[in-house]
Amino acid sequence: MADAVSVIAAKRDGNTLDSDQIAWMVDAYTRGEVADEQMSALTMAILLRGMNRREIADWTAAMIASGRRMDFSTLARPTVDKHSTGGIGDKITLPLAPLVAACGAAVPQLSGRGLGYTGGTLDKLESIPGWRADLTADEMTRILDDPAVGAVVCAAGADLAPADKKLYALRDVTATVESIPMIAASIMSKKIAEGTGALVLDVKCGSGAFMSTLGDAQELARTMVDLGTDAGVRTVALVTDMNTPLGRTAGNALEVEESVEVLAGGGPADVVELTLALAREMVAAAGLDVDPADKLADGTAMDRWRAMIAAQGGDPDAALPVARHTHEVTAERSGVLTRLDARAVGIAAWRLGAGRERQGQPVQAGAGVRWHAALGDTVTAGQPLLTLCTDTPERFDRALDALTGGWTVEDGSAQERRLILDRIG
Structure with a gap:
């Protein structure tokens, strides 16, 4: 039988942990038999020494085994989900889920709330009057099985990979969040336990992403694709740019408004491009032969959006908070916008009240940042460049501090943005 000290020492010395050691350690920690200080020593050893593919798969399996697995095998339609590693202005889930449902798939999208300067999908949708994130498994299945809906965006239940929740909280306070094996296992344990048949990953890369370099983003993407494949889930990843924020807004109700514009056939070009790219990957992974662009153009995706919001108690016609x-x-000089830093915009939106500093803190539905020019646009001195929005104006100064040096207007032209950097899987 394994014991915590020997497992910690083995990884500290650079050895490979066997399947029984990993299964015992994760289970014992979840039950409280292994102390926080012992697990924090192991996670630090993993951060420094790494894990091989089999170890990561075993770690993921152990976290899945700590809770229940969802089962959507009774649904008539194939299931496919998408996960983003998080970025600024990343509202893609909102138009994507109903669009893919309109193509004939069932989309069980388990999402989270924001922490720090990256926004949470549930926070965005909760700005819609009446909409609720907490659904039972039966409610999820009923909505997914409804031929007029077929998509749900909701919170993961506490019994889905509970080991991950406990481990993440520990890693957050012990400087061990940055371990790619543990990031991958954290994400994929929940997605595999969710029971989807196929999964498309959007791994962000750049100043506004968790992975700032292309190499790290590619390594994380490959690790997660391997985990999904080994677990029998058809998995593919796109590595996408997050040096510049997506769309024209960062904030909760602001991003819902922009998502509805996309579903109505408009919206920013980059949001439309990424929504369609991910939708095509999801439709293909689900084994369907449909072009999502047709469903966006003919209004079917908008119909699914309205039905999805209503099915979760929301009013799709209600005015959004402002x-x-x-x-x-305003722009200090005339020229071309050649840079808009995603991290600066994200921190500004967070400081305005769109995000939270700790779990459970309320967020402001109407807070955030709207920018009035995209990369490559010509601006004139004195014209509005950004609009900051908040219910608490004393927040403006700190938000403005975050934006200092956050954009560049200069003569010449902007380098063309390459939104999709790689495809893995």
């Missing part, structure tokens, strides 16, 4: 105070930032 911040009580705004502040405009």
Whole structure:
């Protein structure tokens, strides 16, 4: 039988852990038999020494085994989900889920709330009056089985990979979040336990992403694709740019508004491009022969959006919350916008009230940042470049501090943005 000290020492010394050691350690920690300080020593050893493919698969399997697995095998339609590693202005789930449902798939999208400067999908949708994130398994199945809906975006239940929740909280306070094996296992344990038949990953790369370099983003993508494949889930990953924020808004209700514009046939070109790219991957992974662009153009995706929101108690016709105070930032000179830093915009939106500093904190539905030019656009000195939105105007100064040096307007032209950097799987 394994014991915590020998497992920690083995990984500290660079050895490979066997399947029984990993299964015992994760289970014992979840039950409280292994102390926080012992698991924190092991996670630090993993951060420094790494894990091989089999170890990561075993770690993921142990976290899945700590809770229940969902089962959508009774559904008439194939299931496919998407996961993004998080970025600024990343509202893609909102138009994507109903669009893929309109193509004939069932989309069980388990999402989270934001922490820090990356926004949470549930926070965005909760700005819609009446909409609720917490659904039972029966409610999820009923909505997915409804031929008029077929998509659900909701919170993961506490009994889905509970080991991950406990481990993530520990890693957050012990400087061990950055371990690619543990990031991959954290994401994939929940996605595999969710029971989807296929999965498309959007791994962000750049200043506004968790993975700042292309190499790290590719390594994370490959690790997660391997985990999904080994677990029998058809998995593919796109590595996408997050040096520049997506669309024209960062904030909760602001991003819902922009998502509805996309579903109505408009919206920013980059949001449309990435939505369609991910939708095509999801439709293909589900084994369907449909072009999502047709469903976006003919209004079917918008119909599914309205049905999806209503099925979760929301009013798709209700007015969205609007911040009580705004502040405009103007261009200091004329020229071309050649850079808009995603991290700077994200921190500004967070400081305005769109995000939270700790779990459970409320967020402002109307807070955030709207930018009025995309990369390559010509701007004139004095024209509005950014609008900051908040209910608490005392937040403006700290938001403006975050934006200092966050964009560049200069003579010449912007380098063309390459949104999709790689495809893995």
